[in-house]
Amino acid sequence: MGIAGIPWWTTDIGGFHGGNIHDPKFHELLIRWFQWGVFSPVMRLHGNRDPQILPAQPYRDGIAQCPTGAPNEVWSYGEEVCDVLTGCLALREKLKPYIKALMEETHKHNTPVMRPLFFEFPEQETSWAITDQYCFGPDLLIAPVMHEGMRERDVWLPEGKHGRILRPVKAIQEGRRCSTLRH
Structure with missing residues (x-):
């Protein structure tokens, strides 16, 4: 939206x-x-x-x-x-x-609060194909759990530097859809 x-x-x-x-x-x-x-x-x-x-x-x-x-x-x-x-x-x-800063940015520059991955990572081809993850502002990549009984999922991580990950990670390879997160 x-x-x-x-x-x-x-x-x-x-x-x-x-x-x-x-x-x-x-x-x-x-x-x-x-x-x-x-x-x-x-x-x-x-x-x-x-x-x-x-x-x-x-x-x-x-x-x-x-x-x-x-x-x-x-x-x-x-x-x-x-x-x-x-x-x-x-x-x-x-x-x-x-969130307050995001709202201010949205108000001033019309940037979306919830952003498709390609908005933040346009040069990374994979970001254009992923429909079940998004960015909440420029700093948070979100990969929601959307299926009943789901306890882990794969998460695409863009190439580059990453900060803190909120869930335990089994394996990470940047720029590929291969990180398994347990919930």
Whole structure:
């Protein structure tokens, strides 16, 4: 979206409708979505969760109504999930100065906050073909986990100097899609 000129956008983390607060599969989805949300322009946990507390009223005055859903705060999913989500919130808070600078850069120069790899590494041919990684500003390369049960993934690292890697790395070869990260 950022490359299309829409820099400040968001998703409803967890999806807006559904998602049972007691379902372990939904917990996994929520955790992964929350982890990805840390590196999105706007991070927002929002939605109407199951099980529903009040029965649905389909329409009132011709307008579709949403019933009152289950709690949807980070502590609503149990202690283990809460710990992970709280860690994500702490990381987002730590990134606040960086994100603020990104927003200022976007405002002044129309550079996207979330950037396709080719935006930062145009001279590296592989960067033009990768669709499941992106840069969050000029300094952070993000490789989200997007599949149920996924515990490791390959990550392409551009040639050149690298800083700190947030997850354990089994093997790194610069400029190739071969780094295995365990989650």
